[in-house]
Amino acid sequence: MSGLPRLENERLVLRPFDLEDAVEVQCLAGDLDIASTTVLVPHPYLDGMAEEWIVTHHAAFVDRRILELAIELRATAELVGAISLTLNMRDACAELGYWVGKPYWGNGYCTEAARLIIEFGFHELKLNRVFAKHMTRNPSSGRVLEKLGMQYEGCLRQHVQKWNQFEDMNVYGLLCQTK
Numbered sequence: 449m450s451g452l453p454r455l456e457n458e459r460l461v462l463r464p465f466d467l468e469d470a471v472e473v474q475c476l477a478g479d480l481d482i483a484s485t486t487v488l489v490p491h492p493y494l495d496g497m498a499e500e501w502i503v504t505h506h507a508a509f510v511d512r513r514i515l516e517l518a519i520e521l522r523a524t525a526e527l528v529g530a531i532s533l534t535l536n537m538r539d540a541c542a543e544l545g546y547w548v549g550k551p552y553w554g555n556g557y558c559t560e561a562a563r564l565i566i567e568f569g570f571h572e573l574k575l576n577r578v579f580a581k582h583m584t585r586n587p588s589s590g591r592v593l594e595k596l597g598m599q600y601e602g603c604l605r606q607h608v609q610k611w612n613q614f615e616d617m618n619v620y621g622l623l624c625q626t627k
């Protein structure tokens with residue numbers, strides 16, 4: 449398996465981003481409330497940034513560095529967000545990352561998308577562990593990780609710096625059950 453996968457459930461399709469998604473990515477990810485609680489999403493989200501990001505995805509997966517997928521609603525084909533596994537194949541481990549556009553919050557989309565990509569990680573990429581970190585001032589992300597059945601593993605104090613503020617990060621982990 450070399451190309452980016454397409455993963456589906458009843459409500460969602462996880463699929464590779466396309467350059468045609470760039471306008472919507474800029475609009476959704478450009479919201480201050482997305483940048484505020486993510487480590488890597490830039491703000492302001494300038495013209496061209498989405499395209500620059502999207503063109504990296506194929507090689508990043510071929511090299512088994514990152515699996516980055518768009519979250520799309522099956523019913524309307526609306527792009528609602530992004531979900532990723534940053535891979536460490538040496539240790540059969542990956543970090544889960546995600547954002548969902550603000551108009552779509554609170555519908556369970558992030559949790560469902562995470563279930564799909566984690567299942568792919570365990571079964572197709574043969575991962576042993578998936579973990580995620582969230583800023584302690586971002587409880588909705590912590591709630592997503594709890595809903596996924598992840599175990600709270602601790603707090604990394606002042607682990608990242610966001611806009612000149614050190615941020616505490618909670619870490620959650622999940623081990624592959626089939627091993």
Ligand SMILES: CC(C)(COP(=O)(O)OP(=O)(O)OC[C@H]1O[C@@H](n2cnc3c(N)ncnc32)[C@H](O)[C@@H]1OP(=O)(O)O)[C@@H](O)C(=O)NCCC(=O)NCCS
Pocket residue numbers: 481482483485486546547548549552553554555556557558559560581582583586587588589591592
């Ligand atoms: C975190 C994020 C991805 C969640 O997406 P979502 O699709 O709304 O998530 P879900 O609907 O699957 O679950 C959200 C849960 O958080 C809960 N929640 C929302 N606000 C909350 C709060 N202030 N405190 C506690 N829980 C909260 C919701 O009620 C829901 O839980 P429930 O199903 O038990 O009711 C979205 O808010 C987001 O993109 N935030 C900005 C980017 C970001 O922070 N990314 C994560 C970086 S670690």
